[in-house]
Amino acid sequence: MEVYWAIAVRSFRRFSTYRIATLSGAFTNTVFGFIFCGVYLTLWHTRPGLGGYDVSDALTFVWLQQGLLAPVGIFGATTTVELGERVRTGEIAVDLYRPTHLMLWWLSVDAGRAVFQLLARGGAPLIVGALVFDLNFPSSPMQWLAVAVAVALGILVSFGIRYLVALSGFWITDSRGVESMALVLSLFFSGAILPLVVFPGWIGEVARATPWAATLQVPIDVWLGRNPGGVGSALAFQLVWIVVLGLAGRMATVLATRKVVIQGG
Template sequence: MGVYWAIAVRSFRRFSTYRIATASGAFTNTVFGFILCGIYLTLWHERPNLGGYDVSDALTFVWLQQGLLMPVGIWGATTTGELGERVRSGEIAVDLYRPTHLLLWWLSVDLGRAMFQLLVRGGAPLLVGALVFDLKFPSTPLAWLAVVAGVFLAILVSFGIRYLVALSGFWITDTRGMEQLALVLSTFFSGMILPLVVFPGAIGDFARATPWAATMQVPIDIWLGRNPGGTGAALLFQLGWIVVLLLAAQLVTSVATRKVVIQGG
């Protein structure tokens, strides 16, 4: 495990070099946070307690959403984007020569990226939002521990989805179409447009059962203490999707790497 820890640490250091991009990204998230707060305040003024959220819940959702966007990689992440490009170009052959497991290698890289984004970029929008609005925060150490677990599991679920999308390049040669499809699905089903609790009827039930719900809606509801069935059920939901996705990722890795044919050679 020492080698994978070293990979994660180096990935963290790599992303820490992009200071201007990180600062500008945090500023952008903050601006969008204020825009969304204006929209949510209007919506919740017309429909108080929409989806079981009060105004404070809704505003807290906005700032957590903006803080988690990059750490979780809702709209994709550099690490898995690189993997898709390496599959397309044939450079994946170099990765397969390494004395490491392909899945664990890229998981370590992605965890290093996510930890940097969470510590540096994730907290800035939330801090600004807390200074302006009356946001809700966990009130006990156990609740904070559940939040940490929920965010970590959300990152793993997101990685599983993005890894499978990247490895689809072994069969379709260009993953950009799949990446765009994954972008649309993650935007709609994660809670980036609206909290999934406001989705009506069967649409809401289906949206809350997808793996994308485990990347954004579930960890935020853990923070708010509003998970149906309690925090334990929410964490089990995330764990269930992690098991499914990582088993699928291992299976796809094994099938894809039995025979590697590099395009053009």
């Protein structure tokens, strides 16, 4: 276990050296936050209570979303993009011969990144948003705890998806296409372009059942206290996806290892 901790710490340190990039990223998130606030104010002004959110829920959604985009890795993350690159170039063979589990190794790398970006980029837009608008905050220690768990689980789900996408390069020659399709799905179904509660009819129902919903929409709803079935079922929903993606990831790792061992890469 120590080795994974060390990897995560090293990854955290690596990302903490990108100071200006982190700062510009937080600035961009803040600018987009204001744009979305203007849009959602108009939308919720026209249709108060849309999707079960009141105006301050909608605005809080915006700032949480902007803070979580990078840590959760909605647009993909440097770490899993590098993993995909290693698969494409064949350098992955080196990783497979290490006496560590491939998935845990990269999970540790991603965790270090996520924790740094959560600390450095997660809070900044929220603070700016809270200074300008009237936002909702969790009201009890229990709810804070639930938020922390939901965010952590959201990052795990996101990693599970990104890991599978990166490993697809073992079987698909042009895995960049898979990466872009994954980006489309992630943007659309995570709540990054519009809260999933606003998605109408069956589209909404499908969207809210996807693993992408578990990455962004669910943690934000835990913060807002707006999960349709309560916090317990929301966390259970995330856990189900973690188990499914974890098993799929493990299977993909085994198959990939066999492929490399037998075919030599």
